Amino acid sequence: MRFFYSFFLLAVTALVSAASIKQDMDLLKREIDAAAVFGQVEIVPVPLEGNLTKLEFTVDGNFEGTLIQTEDGGVEAFDAEGKPIDLDETVFDEFLENAPVSKRFYLAIIRIIGALLVRWGQRAWAFFACIGWNATLLNCADKFVTCASRGTAPWACASGLLCVGKAGKNCV
Numbered sequence: 001m002r003f004f005y006s007f008f009l010l011a012v013t014a015l016v017s018a019a020s021i022k023q024d025m026d027l028l029k030r031e032i033d034a035a036a037v038f039g040q041v042e043i044v045p046v047p048l049e050g051n052l053t054k055l056e057f058t059v060d061g062n063f064e065g066t067l068i069q070t071e072d073g074g075v076e077a078f079d080a081e082g083k084p085i086d087l088d089e090t091v092f093d094e095f096l097e098n099a100p101v102s103k104r105f106y107l108a109i110i111r112i113i114g115a116l117l118v119r120w121g122q123r124a125w126a127f128f129a130c131i132g133w134n135a136t137l138l139n140c141a142d143k144f145v146t147c148a149s150r151g152t153a154p155w156a157c158a159s160g161l162l163c164v165g166k167a168g169k170n171c172v
Contacts, residue, residue: 043133066111073121077114087114130171
């Protein structure tokens with residue numbers, strides 16, 4: 001009986017821990033999918049001085065926020081009103097609590113892409129610019145996020161590269 005009880009307890013623990021890891025990735029995918037349902041998301045790259053880039057996020061033609069590449073390889077994020085968005089997850093979660101429901105999904109996309117750019121730096125900016133900021137990156141962002149959570153760079157992410165297809169062929 002003890003063996004059965006121990007085995008049952010271990011099995012339940014394994015299932016619960018596996019479910020919680022997958023839950024984070026599923027949440028990111030749901031956020032991206034939900035944003036696509038709410039409107040047409042478009043990322044417009046704007047060149048800045050010093051070979052830097054600013055990404056403007058619009059949804060159905062309405063400006064929602066920006067990601068700005070900094071000279072030190074960092075990323076600054078701002079919402080539509082110019083308020084800074086902290087890309088740190090815990091601070092961002094508190095920020096979302098005060099945001100209107102309709103804005104939460106759009107801001108989550110900015111944070112997801114911003115987090116990828118922060119983690120992989122200058123090379124990620126060049127890679128994503130090469131594959132295309134709009135349809136390609138938005139459709140495949142969940143693949144790149146999954147790889148990043150495992151420590152794999154976007155340009156080495158097999159599932160992400162398969163997702164982008166021909167667009168990624170010359171970008172690696």
